[in-house]
Amino acid sequence: xxxxxxxxxxxxxxxxxxxxxxxxxxxxxxxxxxxxxxxxxxxxxxxxxxxxxxxxxxxxxxxxxxxxxxxxxxxxxxxxxxxxxxxxxxxxxxxxxxxxxxxxxxxxxxxxxxxxxxxxxxxxxxxxxxxxxxxxxxxxxxxxxxxxxxxxxxxxxxxxxxxxxxxxxxxxxxxxxxxxxxxxxxxxxxxxxxxxxxxxxxxxxxxxxxxxxxxxxxxxxxxxxxxxxxxxxxxxxxxxxxxxxxxxxxxxxxxxxxxxxxxxxxxxxxxxxxxxxxxxxxxxxxxxxxxxxxxxxxxxxxxxxxxxxxxxxxxxxxxxxxxxxxxx
Amino acid sequence: xxxxxxxxxxxxxxxxxxxxxxxxxxxxxxxxxxxxxxxxxxxxxxxxxxxxxxxxxxxxxxxxxxxxxxxxxxxxxxxxxxxxxxxxxxxxxxxxxxxxxxxxxxxxxxxxxxxxxxxxxxxxxxxxxxxxxxxxxxxxxxxxxxxxxxxxxxxxxxxxxxxxxxxxxxxxxxxxxxxxxxxxxxxxxxxxxxxxxxxxxxxxxxxxxxxxxxxxxxxxxxxxxxxxxxxxxxxxxxxxxxxxxxxxxxxxxxxxxxxxxxxxxxxxxxxxxxxxxxxxxxxxxxxxxxxxx
Numbered sequence: 040x041x042x043x044x045x046x047x048x049x050x051x052x053x054x055x056x057x058x059x060x061x062x063x064x065x066x067x068x069x070x071x072x073x074x075x076x077x078x079x080x081x082x083x084x085x086x087x088x089x090x091x092x093x094x095x096x097x098x099x100x101x102x103x104x105x106x107x108x109x110x111x112x113x114x115x116x117x118x119x120x121x122x123x124x125x126x127x128x129x130x131x132x133x134x135x136x137x138x139x140x141x142x143x144x145x146x147x148x149x150x151x152x153x154x155x156x157x158x159x160x161x162x163x164x165x166x167x168x169x170x171x172x173x174x175x176x177x178x179x180x181x182x183x184x185x186x187x188x189x190x191x192x193x194x195x196x197x198x199x200x201x202x203x204x205x206x207x208x209x210x211x212x213x214x215x216x217x218x219x220x221x222x223x224x225x226x227x228x229x230x231x232x233x234x235x236x237x238x239x240x241x242x243x244x245x246x247x248x249x250x251x252x253x254x255x256x257x258x259x260x261x262x263x264x265x266x267x268x269x270x271x272x273x274x275x276x277x278x279x280x281x282x283x284x285x286x287x288x289x290x291x292x293x294x295x296x297x298x299x300x301x302x303x304x305x306x307x308x309x310x311x312x313x314x315x316x317x318x319x320x321x322x323x324x325x326x327x328x329x330x331x332x333x334x335x336x337x338x339x340x341x342x343x344x345x346x347x348x349x350x351x352x353x354x355x356x357x358x359x360x361x362x363x364x365x366x367x
Numbered sequence: 368x369x370x371x372x373x374x375x376x377x378x379x380x381x382x383x384x385x386x387x388x389x390x391x392x393x394x395x396x397x398x399x400x401x402x403x404x405x406x407x408x409x410x411x412x413x414x415x416x417x418x419x420x421x422x423x424x425x426x427x428x429x430x431x432x433x434x435x436x437x438x439x440x441x442x443x444x445x446x447x448x449x450x451x452x453x454x455x456x457x458x459x460x461x462x463x464x465x466x467x468x469x470x471x472x473x474x475x476x477x478x479x480x481x482x483x484x485x486x487x488x489x490x491x492x493x494x495x496x497x498x499x500x501x502x503x504x505x506x507x508x509x510x511x512x513x514x515x516x517x518x519x520x521x522x523x524x525x526x527x528x529x530x531x532x533x534x535x536x537x538x539x540x541x542x543x544x545x546x547x548x549x550x551x552x553x554x555x556x557x558x559x560x561x562x563x564x565x566x567x568x569x570x571x572x573x574x575x576x577x578x579x580x581x582x583x584x585x586x587x588x589x590x591x592x593x594x595x596x597x598x599x600x601x602x603x604x605x606x607x608x609x610x611x612x613x614x615x616x617x618x619x620x621x622x623x624x625x626x627x628x629x630x631x632x633x634x635x636x637x638x639x640x641x642x643x644x645x646x647x648x649x650x651x652x653x654x655x656x657x658x659x660x
Contacts, residue, residue, distance in 0.1 A: 065483070068563050072479035073486075075472045076494075079531050083509075084497075090508035106511065151390060154383050161384075167643060168391045171398055174642035176592035178609045179631040183401045186412075186624045193400060193417040227397070232653055239650040239658045277654055288501030291594035295613055309503040309595075316507045317599070329504040340499045344492045351657050358659060 091333075094326035109323070116327035125303065126328060129311040130335075136222050136293075136307055137286035143226035144282050145275075148233025156241035166238075173231035180228050181295035185211065188220065211296065214304040221293050221305055225286060233278045240274030241267070245361065273350035273357075280343045287336065308332055401635070405429065405628035412624040428629035451630055454611040461522050461607060462590040465529035470583045472530075473537025474545070474575075478567055480538070481545045482553070491539070495655065498535040506599045513600060520604045528596055533586045536655065540585065543656030544578030545571060584645045585652035591638055608634045 095116055099109035120126050151169060155162060175183075187194050188210035199206040210220045244267060252262050268275075290309040297305040299314055306314070312332065316325030404412065405428050407421040433451050479485035486494070509528065510519060518524030548571060556570045572579065597607045606614075612634060615627045642649065650658050 064563075069479060069483050069485045072475055072483065076476055076534070079527075079534070083512075083527060083531055084505075086512050087505050087508045090512055091505060094508065147390070151387070154387055159380075159383075165387050165391060167646065168395055170642065170646060170649065171639060172394050173649070174588065174639045175398065175635050176594075176609055176612075176631075176638060178592075178594050178612055179401070179635050180397070182612065182615075182627050182631060183397050185622075186404055186628065187397060187400055189413070191413065191415040191417075193419070196415075196417050227393070231394075235650040236654055236658055243659070274658060277657060281654065284499045288503065290501075290503060291609070295594075309501055312503050313595075322507060322511075325507055329507070333500065333504045336500050336504070337496070340496055343499065344495065347495075347657070348488070348492055354657055 091326050091329055094323050095330045098323050100320050100322055106322075112323075116323050117331065120324060120328045120331060125306065125311060128303065129306050129308045132218060132306060133287055133308040136218060136225070136289070137283050139219075140222045140225035140229070140286050140289075141279055141283045143222065144230045144233040145279055147226065147230045148278065149237050149275075151230070151234045152237035152241055156238055169234055170231045172228050173235075175228070177228065177291035178295050180224060181292045184220075184224050184292075184296060212301050214301045217297055217301055217304040221297065224292055224296075225289060228292070229282060229285070233282060236274055236278045237271070240271050243357065243361065244270045245357075245364070270357075273353045276346055276350050280346055284340065284343060287339070398635075401628050401631050404624050405632045407625050407628075409625060413622065428625040429633075432626045432629045433633060450606075451608070451611050451633070454606045454608045455633075457522065457601075457605050458591060458607040458609075461525050461529065461605075462587055464522075465526040465533065465590050466583055466586045468526070468530045469533045469537040469586055470541065470579060473534055473582070474541040474572060474579060475567065476534075477538045477542035477545050478571060481542055482550070494535045494538060497532060502532065502595055506596060509596075510599050520601050522601075522605055525597060525600055525605070525607075528600065529590045529593065532596075533589055536586055536589070536652065537582055539655035539657075540582045540652055541575070541578065541656075543651060543659065544575040544582075548574050578648075581645045581648035582652070584641045585648060587641055588638055591641075592634075 094106075094109075096111060096113065097106075097109035098112045098116070099106045155165060172180075186192070190207055190209050190212075194210070195207050198208075208216060210216055248266050248270075249262055252266055257265075288309060289307070290313070293299075293305050293307055293310055294313065297310075299306040299310045312325055312328050315321050315328060403419065403421055406424040406426070407418065408423065408425050408427070411418040411421060435450075476485070480491060513519040513524050518527070552574070553566050553570060556566045561570065592609060593607075594609045594613075597610050598613075601607065601610070608630075612627065612630050615623055615630065645652075
């Protein structure tokens with residue numbers, strides 16, 4: 040317990056009764072501290088999840104009467120989702136989009152952080168420029184991308200100028216290109232995230248092992264692979280895991296820019312659920328789909344949490360060690 | 368050809384600046400394009416070759432979009448049916464209120480976790496699920512539930528759901544600040560007779576106020592730019608800025624880039640200012656307080 044127990048004199052009886060009332064006080068205090076979270080979860084989250092469960096077993100669309108006397112259809116909705124090839128493709132697209140953009144963010148973020156972690160002239164200037172993409176609103180990214188990526192737009196113009204001959208890629212309307220474009224936008228938008236996390240990680244690495252290795256004549260390459268990368272592992276995993284989860288949920292850019300199109304080229308899971316529910320008004324199918332995705336994501340998140348928890352302990356130990364070093 | 372050590376160092380410096388500058392251009396160009404387009408007259412919105420420096424630069428886009436000023440719409444692209452100023456007010460109220468609630472209750476929870484272990488480490492990680500599960504899987508029943516209890520299309524509804532979804536960030540980030548406060552100070556306060564609540568509000572929270580401000584501004588970034596929940600829960604009565612911006616898509620005659628850009632700049636600038644103020648704390652925020660500087 041954090042709060043120190045005050046040792047006071049007096050009769051043993053009064054001490055124990057005071058002690059027990061104190062315990063009760065602490066218990067009430069803990070309940071009071073926790074209550075807002077419990078209230079929120081019970082008043083918003085629980086009813087919503089129960090409602091979602093109800094809809095995934097009852098066939099209902101907005102054209103039918105009241106939703107509370109919809110027909111019970113058992114597992115039909117889950118069957119129809121799992122046999123829907125569009126759903127399967129949406130899973131594939133989401134995983135591809137999330138994996139690709141996570142790796143992209145990581146590579147660029149790591150390179151930039153590695154080039155910048157030691158102080159140099161202009162460091163804070165570059166830092167400010169580099170974090171700007173993260174500070175734009177996702178829908179703004181989508182519409183700005185539209186202003187730049189249309190066939191006769193500035194991006195094709197600049198690339199044509201750089202490579203010296205005419206370059207006209209239909210970034211937005213070519214079905215083979217669209218998902219890549221979305222992933223590239225995600226990389227542009229969130230490389231700053233990987234960058235700041237890596238930069239903080241690189242800056243926190245203790246200097247002694249590197250200095251020792253330099254004195255012993257180790258090459259930069261060996262120092263990088265055998266000292267810096269292992270010490271960075273928690274930060275690297277953190278950047279990968281958090282980015283992947285966010286990319287799985289990405290909606291504003293893909294929706295605002297593509298609405299799933301051209302064709303179904305950018306129909307990721309969030310987009311397909313959104314279309315099923317709000318464009319085809321198949322509330323029940325959307326609910327069953329949501330539950331499947333929820334289960335899938337809970338699986339992924341539990342694994343992610345397992346990783347994060349392990350790495351957090353490593354990080355905490357490192358920060359603690361650094362603090363005692365600084366005090367010494 | 369062998370290089371001396373100083374030559375090699377100079378070469379690596381040049382390579383570093385070149386690489387960083389290339390990325391700086393990539394990072395900044397879209398932002399520049401948005402800003403420059405917002406000053407372009409309609410004839411320059413999509414001309415080939417593209418126009419990189421608006422000439423003549425004009426404020427018409429801003430005046431028309433933000434103030435619905437017809438007299439400044441010297442072209443056919445006038446839009447006055449939308450109400451960005453009202454959306455701006457809605458966004459401001461919703462984002463600041465939900466963020467304030469999130470930070471206040473998050474800090475209280477974090478204090479309980481840090482000092483009284485009211486949530487085990489496992490529960491703390493489970494709390495992260497509120498953030499990590501894609502919100503799309505609950506928006507449809509949330510909208511129906513909100514309709515049933517009268518919160519659909521209201522500010523309160525959106526505030527509550529933002530409060531809930533940003534709470535994990537608030538708890539984790541404030542906890543990382545509270546953990547850094549020495550416990551002796553609270554013990555001293557207790558000996559001096561302060562109640563537990565007073566200890567929180569008059570001793571601990573004031574000690575971490577810069578951390579609380581950083582947390583507040585960080586979560587403000589998230590609530591200010593949120594799109595999906597706002598799109599579903601608030602439709603006609605209440606509109607936030609990101610939704611206002613998407614109304615310019617398809618609703619009017621063709622592409623109205625200049626107008627869109629003027630609105631986009633207005634949405635983005637406050638966010639960038641806030642983000643740059645707390646730039647040192649962004650890593651801590653996005654990593655739920657796990658990475659510190």
